[in-house]
Amino acid sequence: MTPQSQFTVVAPVLPGREGALRKLLASMTSQPGMADPKNALLPFGEFGHVHFARLVLLDDPTLGDIEAYGLPRPQRPVYLAFVGDCDGPAHECLAELARRAGPGLRAIFEHCADFDGALLPWMLAHDQPTAASYVNWVGRTVVQIREESALQQTLAARANRAPVDSPAVAQQRRRELIAHVRSEQAAGRLSLTPPQPTPLLWRLAQIANALLVLLIGVIALPFFIVLLPFLIIRLRRLETTDPEICPPPDPAALLELQQIEDYDVTNQYTALGSVKPGWFRRGLLTLVLVAIQFTCRNVFTRGYLARVQTIHFARWVFLDGKARVLFTSNYDGGHQAYMDDFINKVAWGLNLVFSNGLGWPRTDWLITRGARRELQFKFYQRRHQLPTQVWYKAYPGLTLIDLTRNARIREGLEQPRMSDSEALAWLKLL
């Protein structure tokens, strides 16, 4: 298994160069916001380890919201973020990008304030640590996804769709299909690359990390229990006094977001917001993100994040010394359905994290209300969403349900022996 990893290269844009940068980024797209996989600057399609990537300008129109606390509006430059999800270590992926698309990347990053021309070291130095990240299926590579999609198409086209009269027929049809795949493989028209061995270091790091988090948790627990009444009082006080800032989004900004959506069956989401001021919210958010990172590493690694089965990759990244948080995700379906999932399936989880964000719809006891307040939540998230100038997906037309089904088809193909009912169930996947 080759585990995925992510990079989030963030750097301030040179004053006065933003317009030129926007123009340059637009030249990389074939539809508004949709990367041309063969664009001259950064031909994403040539990088077989990149699942998703985006280039997005982080220009936060909600910085002034902090004035609701009587604090001055902070001065922040516009950042450029280069965000990607890839197979294998992120530094290797960045190194390959630098090696094979150096001129294009330089042309982009030249618009950044402190770009020094040493591309790879600069990118690595600007790669922000991820506070928490989610991978839908740990270890499913781009190569595997593409090969299994081709396999599915071959089998679906070949499958005899007449009803199966007897169990023996199901087995017979499966054997015929396997033989067909073998001959296609022999002819070089299909390939099914075996998975790479799981890197030992990664596995050890996983175990060490899990143990460390558990250990710290166990040590901290007594203190936490003692402090709990005070923390609860503090939380309830903040929950009743924190200002709620959920006006409807500006119509022009909303239109800009919608104009880059729904070209593919998957869409991107980029949002930026400030953390509520004060030690309590900052500490709580840090803790919640540690917990999310722990569950995403150890529990939700096989196709679902609680009830949500439509998120390919997601991440939270602190910016500006934990004053702000960047959230990005890649999700199947339209934006409305994504929000519907959030409200109706995991509002509690959303509230845990985002209620520490400035202006979030009021929560009770950290998990209730909040995102369940449909329109306030929808306004809030659209107002904090930023248009993603360039977005790339390595397997257009495929959703996570497709990927999982295709993987099951391949597993069934490679399974040496099947019962009659298993053989029939496998045929029904086609």
Next chain:
Amino acid sequence: MAQAAMNPAPATGAAVELHDIQGLVRFAYKHHTEAVFLLLRVRDAGAARAWLAEVAVTNAATQDPTPSTALQVGLTSEGLRALGVADDVIDAFSPEFVDGMAGDTSRSRRLGDQGPSDPSRWQWGGTNRVPHVAVLLYALPGLLNALQQTVEAQFQAGFEITHRLGTSDMGGLEPFGFVDGISQPELDWQRQRLARDATQTAYLSLSCLGEFLLGYPNEYGLYTTRPLLDPARDTLGILPRAEDAPESCDLGRNGTYLVMRQLSQDVYTFWQALDRYAAGAASTRERLASAMVGRRLSGEPLVEAGSSPAAPSAGASKSALNEFNYLSDPEGIRCPLGAHIRRSNPRNADLPPGGAGVVSRLARALGFNSQAREQDLAASTRFHRLLRRGREYGVALTPAQALTGQPIPGDRGLQFVCLGANIQRQFEFVQSAWLMNAKFNGLRDEADPLLGNRLPTAAAMRTDSFSMPQADGPGQRLTGLPQFVTVLGGAYFFLPGIRALRFLSGAHS
């Protein structure tokens, strides 16, 4: 977890002001088999306002005997502007209403209004051709002409008529030949259902009033945003106060949004294509057609009604045809997952099915039950219901006539009308996430078998298939479906409460 309800439950049971609600919200005017929808543009704002201030709009109170005619009025955002309604009032309506159905290309992409259904080709409602006002006239047999003449004469100083959308009575069938209009949400007129946020573990057709009327709590126990005005602006002193903000006047109260789309149905292509797939075998042809719809021509659902033991027959009541869900058919063996009625109303609950115990519920809420996850791909139905009020139009054509290609002139189809308090969460969601979505409920490459525009996605993925899972083998698949339905026009209207209509006619707001 999601069930904890901390919202203060608003006072329920307060009597609903039926006299202030347009009748279409409560009645379909089934006995009024004659109807015409007039699309108007303002010619003279003063005269237009004067007519709207006086026009007799039929309300939702029960009348005995039933009135022989009914008149309803809807206004688009452009219409409100043309009447002189203040911009800040208009902008406080929902963004979809303000933008309009053909407002931008991204909306058209979401709704599937592309190719031959692109708004640039529409007969009405496209850019620069958005109606200002729709006047919906209904009459008992034989009475429409007189009504229409009277009404048109009354408003002619204020409005010009851009389109008269005729309708025809096809005897309860839609143009392809299926019994239509069976499934409808039931409105909680008594306000008995607690308006609070709680997980529903069963599919119900009863909806909170706020799903279909502004100013009342919806299925989340919340009030949908709408224009709330400073009482000082209500110089006539006629607007009701908002339940959730008593210091403000509620311009939305007792009103709702009305979505209208003219859907041209190519009945010849429909039956002839199915005949080709069936290689001329009549029973196969009808089986395929039923699979696409999810009901037989008689309206009988392919998944039998669970609660009513007797199999519904052609003469069965509509409620008997409506008492079923898909829990017994998770794979879509009897009713394909992509069937039209299964897409437009998946009849699921807030949680996927499973045990009633706390542990089982928690496991499903956290995603730990793999069987439940497989049945958790479509969104919870109760937030996405449509109250349908459409009418057929054109000369009817039987399947037999369609098959022989007997030329019967004219276009036929559906003047689709649906009502709802949230256009985005109701009509647009059902249209985009359920009907046009080629990946609905885990499907691979098929949009709605009836409504799909058949256009490949930008990634060259096809959407013109239809799959029918089988119990004993790989699913049957139809590929290369032709387009059966073309959108010829459409618009979003506000269907105001009657006091709100009078207020808007003042247009001094």
